[in-house]
Amino acid sequence: MNDVQNQPILAVENLTTSFHTRDGWKPVIRDISFHIDAGETLAIVGESGSGKSVTALSTMRLLPRDKSRIEGRILLEGRDLLKISEAEMRAVRGGDIGMIFQEPMTSLNPVFTIGNQLAEALVLHRSMSWREAEAEALRLMERVRIPAAKDRLHEYPHKFSGGMRQRVMIAMALACRPKLLIADEPTTALDVTIQAEILLLIRELQKEENMAVLFITHDMGVVAEVADRTLVVFRGDMVESGETGRIFANPTQPYTKALLASIPRLGSMGDARGPRRFPEVDLTTGIASEGLEMVRTSPETKPVVSVSNLSIRFDLPHGRIHAVENVSFQLHPGETLALVGESGCGKSTTGRAIMRLQKPTKGNIFIGDKDIADISGQELRRLRRSAQMIFQDPFASLNPRIKIGDAIKEPMLSHRLMSRSEAKDRVATLLSQVGLSPDMAERFPHEFSGGQRQRISIARALALSPQVIVADEAVSALDVSVKAQVSNLLLDLQAEHDLAYLFISHDMSVVERISHRVAVMYFGEIVEIGPRAAIFDNPQHPYTQRLIAAVPIPDPSRRAIMQPADSPEIRSPVRPMDYVHPTRQYREVSPGHMVQLDDHVGAA
Amino acid sequence: MNRVVRAFAKRLFGMLIVLLIVATLVFIIVRVTPGDPAAVMLGSDATPADIAQLRERLGLDAPLIVQYGHFMLGLLKGDLGHSIFLNQSVGQALLARAEPTFFLTLFSILIASAIALPVGILSAVKRGTIFDQIVVTLTMVAASVPSFWLGLILIQVFAVQLGWFPASGYGGPATPFLDRLGHLVLPAVALGVVNSALITRFTRAAMLDVLGDDYVRTARAKGANERRVVLKHAFRNALVPIITVIGLSIAMLVAGAVVTETVFGLPGVGNLVVSAVLRRDYPVIQGTLLVVAAIYVLINFIVDMLYVVADPRVRL
Numbered sequence: 001m002n003d004v005q006n007q008p009i010l011a012v013e014n015l016t017t018s019f020h021t022r023d024g025w026k027p028v029i030r031d032i033s034f035h036i037d038a039g040e041t042l043a044i045v046g047e048s049g050s051g052k053s054v055t056a057l058s059t060m061r062l063l064p065r066d067k068s069r070i071e072g073r074i075l076l077e078g079r080d081l082l083k084i085s086e087a088e089m090r091a092v093r094g095g096d097i098g099m100i101f102q103e104p105m106t107s108l109n110p111v112f113t114i115g116n117q118l119a120e121a122l123v124l125h126r127s128m129s130w131r132e133a134e135a136e137a138l139r140l141m142e143r144v145r146i147p148a149a150k151d152r153l154h155e156y157p158h159k160f161s162g163g164m165r166q167r168v169m170i171a172m173a174l175a176c177r178p179k180l181l182i183a184d185e186p187t188t189a190l191d192v193t194i195q196a197e198i199l200l201l202i203r204e205l206q207k208e209e210n211m212a213v214l215f216i217t218h219d220m221g222v223v224a225e226v227a228d229r230t231l232v233v234f235r236g237d238m239v240e241s242g243e244t245g246r247i248f249a250n251p252t253q254p255y256t257k258a259l260l261a262s263i264p265r266l267g268s269m270g271d272a273r274g275p276r277r278f279p280e281v282d283l284t285t286g287i288a289s290e291g292l293e294m295v296r297t298s299p300e301t302k303p304v305v306s307v308s309n310l311s312i313r314f315d316l317p318h319g320r321i322h323a324v325e326n327v328s329f330q331l332h333p334g335e336t337l338a339l340v341g342e343s344g345c346g347k348s349t350t351g352r353a354i355m356r357l358q359k360p361t362k363g364n365i366f367i368g369d370k371d372i373a374d375i376s377g378q379e380l381r382r383l384r385r386s387a388q389m390i391f392q393d394p395f396a397s398l399n400p401r402i403k404i405g406d407a408i409k410e411p412m413l414s415h416r417l418m419s420r421s422e423a424k425d426r427v428a429t430l431l432s433q434v435g436l437s438p439d440m441a442e443r444f445p446h447e448f449s450g451g452q453r454q455r456i457s458i459a460r461a462l463a464l465s466p467q468v469i470v471a472d473e474a475v476s477a478l479d480v481s482v483k484a485q486v487s488n489l490l491l492d493l494q495a496e497h498d499l500a501y502l503f504i505s506h507d508m509s510v511v512e513r514i515s516h517r518v519a520v521m522y523f524g525e526i527v528e529i530g531p532r533a534a535i536f537d538n539p540q541h542p543y544t545q546r547l548i549a550a551v552p553i554p555d556p557s558r559r560a561i562m563q564p565a566d567s568p569e570i571r572s573p574v575r576p577m578d579y580v581h582p583t584r585q586y587r588e589v590s591p592g593h594m595v596q597l598d599d600h601v602g603a604a
Numbered sequence: 605m606n607r608v609v610r611a612f613a614k615r616l617f618g619m620l621i622v623l624l625i626v627a628t629l630v631f632i633i634v635r636v637t638p639g640d641p642a643a644v645m646l647g648s649d650a651t652p653a654d655i656a657q658l659r660e661r662l663g664l665d666a667p668l669i670v671q672y673g674h675f676m677l678g679l680l681k682g683d684l685g686h687s688i689f690l691n692q693s694v695g696q697a698l699l700a701r702a703e704p705t706f707f708l709t710l711f712s713i714l715i716a717s718a719i720a721l722p723v724g725i726l727s728a729v730k731r732g733t734i735f736d737q738i739v740v741t742l743t744m745v746a747a748s749v750p751s752f753w754l755g756l757i758l759i760q761v762f763a764v765q766l767g768w769f770p771a772s773g774y775g776g777p778a779t780p781f782l783d784r785l786g787h788l789v790l791p792a793v794a795l796g797v798v799n800s801a802l803i804t805r806f807t808r809a810a811m812l813d814v815l816g817d818d819y820v821r822t823a824r825a826k827g828a829n830e831r832r833v834v835l836k837h838a839f840r841n842a843l844v845p846i847i848t849v850i851g852l853s854i855a856m857l858v859a860g861a862v863v864t865e866t867v868f869g870l871p872g873v874g875n876l877v878v879s880a881v882l883r884r885d886y887p888v889i890q891g892t893l894l895v896v897a898a899i900y901v902l903i904n905f906i907v908d909m910l911y912v913v914a915d916p917r918v919r920l
Contacts, residue, residue, distance in 0.1 A: 062824055087829075094827035101825075106818040111840045111915055121826045156916040172826065 007078055008035035009179050009212035010059070015072040017051075017058045025069060028054050029236045032072075036180065036212040043215045043227030043244070045259070047479040048450070051236040052216045056182050059214070060099060061089050077179065095125040098173030102185035104165035108157035114141070114168055115153035121175040140171040144201060162343070163194035167201065174205060181206070184216045191342035191506055192550040199226055199552075218479060220263045221509075221552030224248060225559055232256050245556045258282065262481045263554045264509035266536070273533065275336060275514045277491055278484035303330035303366075304467050304500045305354060305387075310363035311581075312349050319574040323349045325524040325581050327363075333467065334494060336501040338511040338532075340547065341521035347504045350521075351470040354502065355389050356380070367468065385415060388461035392473035394453035398445040405431075405441025408460045415464060430459040434489060451482035458489065465497070472504045487514055508551045512536055517592070520544045525584065530593030540587075540595040611912045611919070619905050626897045631675050634890050635668065644884050645688060662886075684891035689883050694891035697876060704774050705872035708788050708795070708864070709857045715796025716803055717850060723800075724807025728815060729834055739804065746801035751860075752867040755794035759868075762790060772869035791868040799853045806849040810842035817841070843914040851907035855900050 015032040018025040029051035036042045044052045057063050058070050061081065074081040076096060081089065093099075101107045109117055118140055119133035128136065134153070141149035144167040157165060166186060173181055183202065187195035203226065206213050215226055223230055223244065231241040232255065240253045251257045258281040269276060272293040312324040324346040331337050339347040352358040354365055356372050365372050372383055391397040398407060408430055409423045418426065428438035434455040445453060454474065461469055471490070475483045491514055493499060505511050511518060512532065519529040520541065528541040539545045553559075585597040642658040643650065659665045663674060678685065684694035692700075727739040763771035774787045814820065815838050823837040857864075861874030873892060880888035911918045 060825060062821060090827045090829055092827070093825055099825040101818060101822065103818050107822045109819040109823065109837050109841065110917055112837075120823075120828070124827050158917050169822070172822075 006037075008037050008075075009077060010214065011035040011073075011075040012055075012059065013073040013075070015055065015058060015070070015074065017054050017063070017071075018069045020067045020069075027236065029058070029233070032231075032233070032238050034231050034238075034241060036214055038179070038212055039206065039210045041206065041213040041215055041226055041228050043217060043223040043230045044233060045217055045220065045223050045230060046233035047218055047259075047481065049235065050233045052218075052233055053184055054236075055233070056099070056184050056214065056216055059182065060093055060097060062093075091125065094121050094173075094178075095176050096178055097180045097182060098176070098178035099182040099184065100166070100169045100173045100186045102188050104162050104169055104189060107169055108160075108165055110157055113154050113156055114160070117157075118168070118172055118175060121172055125176045136175070137171075140175055141168070143174075143205070144168070144171040146171075162190055163198065166190060166194075166198055170198070170201065170205070174209070177209060178211065180212045180214065182214045182216070185218070186215075187222065188217070188219070192508065192552075193342060193546060195222075195552070196550040202226070219552065220248075220260060220480070220554040224554045224556045225552045227556075232259065248554065248556050254282075259480065260554070262484045264480075264483070264507070264513055265554060266509050266512055266548065266551050269512060269533070269536070274516060275491055275532075277488045278513060280484060280488065281481060301333055303332050304368060305331040305502070306364075306366040307350075307354070308364050308366075310350065310353060310365060311361045312346070312353060312358060313361045315577075316574060320577055320579065321574055322524050322579070322581060324353070324360075326584070327521075327524075327526050329519055329526065329529060331468065331500045331502060333500050334498045335517065336494065336503050336515040338503045338505060338515035338518045339521060340505060340508065340511055340518060342506060342547075345521040346524040347521050348472055351389070351472050351502055351504050354468070354470055355387055356383070357389075381415065385464040386466050387468045387470065388464060388466040389470045389472065390454070390457050390461050390474040392476055394450050394457060394477065395445075397457055398453055400445050403442055403444055404448070404456050407445075408441070408456065408463055411460065411463045417464070426463070427459075430462055433462065433493070434459045435485075449482075451478050451486055454478060454482075454486050455489065458486075458493070462493065462497075466499070468500045468502065470502045470504065473506070474503075475510060476505060476507055483510065490514065508548060520547065525596065527596045528594065530589070530595075534590055534593040538589065538593075540589055540593075544595075607916075607919070608909075608912050612909060615905055615908050619901055622901050623898055626901070627676065627679055627894060628672075630890055630893050630897070631672055633893075634886055635671075645886075679894075684894065685887035687880075687888045688885050690885070690888070694887050697888060698873060698892065698895055701871055701873050701876045703784075703872075704788065704870045705858070705861050705865070705874065707785060708792055708861070708870065708872065709854060711788055711792035712795035712799060712857055713850065713854050715792055716799040716853060719796065719800035720803035720807055721846070724804040725811055725834065725839065727804070727808045728811030729830075731812060736808075739808070743801040743804045746798060747805070749798055751794050751798040752863060754798060755791055755864070755867055758790045758794050774870050774872075787868075787870070791864060791870065795857060795864060799857065803846070803849050803853060807842070807846050810845040811838060814838045814841040840914070844911055844918075847907055847910045847914060851903050855903050858896060858899055858903075 012035070013033050015029060016027055017029045018027045020026075032051075032055055034042060034044075044055060046052045054063070058068075059074055059081070061070070063070070070082055072082070076092065081092060084092075108114070115134050115137050118137035119128075119130060122128045122133040122136050123130060126133075138149055138153055141153065146152060146164060146167050152160075157168070160168065169186075181202070186202070187198050190198060199222065202213065205211070213226075215223075217223060227244045229242060230244045230247045232239040232247070232253070234255045239255045240247065240251065247256060248260065251260055261279055261281045264278065274293055276293045307330070308328045310324055310327045311322070314321040314323055327346070327350055329337060339350060341347050349358055353360050354367070354372075360373065367383055367387055370379070370383065372380075375383060398404065402410075405424070405427050408427045409420075412418055412423045412426060413420070417423075424441075427441050431438050431440060436452060436455055436459070440448075445456070448456065457474075474490070475486050478486055487510060490501065494501060501515075503511065503515055515532050517530065518532050518535040519526050520535065520543065521527070522541075522543045528535060528539065528544045535544065536548065539548055586594040587597050588594055642655045642662060642664060646654055646658060656665070663671060666674070675685075682695065684698070686693050687697055690697050723739055727736045730736050759771050762768045769789050770787050771790075772787075775784045811834075815834075817838075819841075820833060820838055823833045828837070861872055862877055863874070864870070865872045865874035866878060873896070876888065877892050879885075880892065
């Protein structure tokens, strides 16, 4: 490392970044040091609020100048980025350092074409003319494997899927052949199968360019897949750093141990037949409680939800989307049925139909013995009591101006179930049931963390003592340790109240833990359904197999998803108006385990 | 451009429907006004025979549905009727007075935008600074100032004391064109300044909204300079609300011409309405109402079209 030839691409020394608050300067990261060599990948891993994104933004000097203070040294090939002028820094941004962000849906400018945005970086840094830059932009799009790049060059971002937008972002970041690529949670918002493709793409391009990569993530599975070395951060402090293999095999710090212990892992179910609680980990000691198996108390009874031949279609000016096609399943009291699949597969639409938030085109949905299509008025209100929903985004699903106690009280009052004072007592009970303190009822949503807000949403859903809860990605947005706690809460509440869950999720490792049965959806259809163990241990449908294989395994010695795979062509969900859906045959693999026979996925 | 053409055709059709409804409403409003127009026009001394004669001349003796048919047929031919007092068709009367109203509106909105856009953008970029706070305070003050009061002050200073511009009036057809426009400077400044307040606030808010967006960060990460980040990446995205408020301001200026033109003694469309109302010149009121409504609809149509151009995601 003393050799000038071998000096690291990026060396960060004693980086401390402070934000200006009402109480003066408050450090958000303290004394962070690391280096990255050419061709190497360093992962910075930590939960939300750990300062990992601040580290990246400090390196790029992208934090608001008047509200932040950066101390220490950030050496890019020996040049201190904190000492150069703003103009020199602009040459570094997008030139020497490329950056991709978490949100592919919002990171591209909606009013300029893809080609224009790609060309901009080239015009800025490589003094090309716009015409030359557009030609180069086309080559870049082909390099990140965007199909039909030539036609898509002049399209706007809203016509691209999330995965495709992230490819565009990567192309943009790599336009000027940077020495360092900073990837800030680049795959967090993507489906697992798309995530695998994007990670592979980054890896390949890194090899070709011998780039250093700073990879920021909260996902230990992704870390294990991509990182040569890993830096663990916790509340702004460096906890531990070293070879990724060593960190996973032999973590020395309690926090690292805790982080590793709380990761949901595929295949950790052992012989358990029902769901198993997540081990809960003390973040300061790193000691994990054993995740107990939940024993189902209620015997098989009549299903509480029964969906048969449900189809939901959306008509567009130029065709029709078959969002849900001929879906049938039953859900029993005390049971969790997971609905899995990638975004756009129809799983949320199915959940919304059960809540009668979405009108079915065809088919029946029974809750208890009532067909929900037929009811209205009083009966519908009663139905709404028996089925409740929890949403994904704990920040957006609570009204910021309503005290959480009132938010939980509202359904009880609007259904005229009890008086105000009774409702107040009930709120206190509900809050303690979800692990919050009753005196928190007087607070507003912004005073709570993401995990606490999700607990509030659960309390609100429980307020009417429902029989069914539709949980749409209810734990997806939460940090690992919080995810484990909230999942455990759901399991406990299920055992206590004999609740039936329709658990809509794309997160296979959580699904494996908490469900009794799993239904895999693909392009609006259930392609495989069965007991959890059967689906995970013996997946039959090619899509199920692909879905399970794409889940990153938090074990650096078993890198699995980085094998180049034939990704099937992305199909348009829009069909002609006169399209008639083929009738499908199912085969029973084992009792209750059905797989669709007509293999339309196209994989071997 | 297929998207734009389709949106254009769709909105054009919608606009025609709206105009049809407006015309019908205008027809009804004039008919339900209390009192017999003929009696009101002729005054209290009129004999029933005079009134009947006038009713016949105005076509008011025919059944309502026939009157409506005549009215709509006339509209199709571009005939807005004939003024009772001006010895002119309503169309001619409007055309003769369109010039000051048109140029006053145009200059006012140009002045307002020329002040509001740079100040609003700068204020958003320098959020929280002294400059920003001054802008926020001044726009609040300016928005609460009536334009006629500001107009009177301007007349006092620049016309009466300094004598740089005429205090009121517009000159006749014989006055050279530029001299006529010179009469508009003070009123246009008064209206422009007052209207700039609202546009500035909207521009500032719209810019603040988009400056926090992810793609603005992306542009910075690309190495774009601040000027480019603000004017290209952010401003283009803030355009939709800004276009909206400018469109609304134009519509308000046209509708507000009644007050402005009275204060500055301008012989424009607003002036025409005021005198028509005072003299119960129903055809003129009716015709002007229709034309102003049509302009309103047209401005909204243009604003809608600009949305489509400004934001590729907009579909009408």
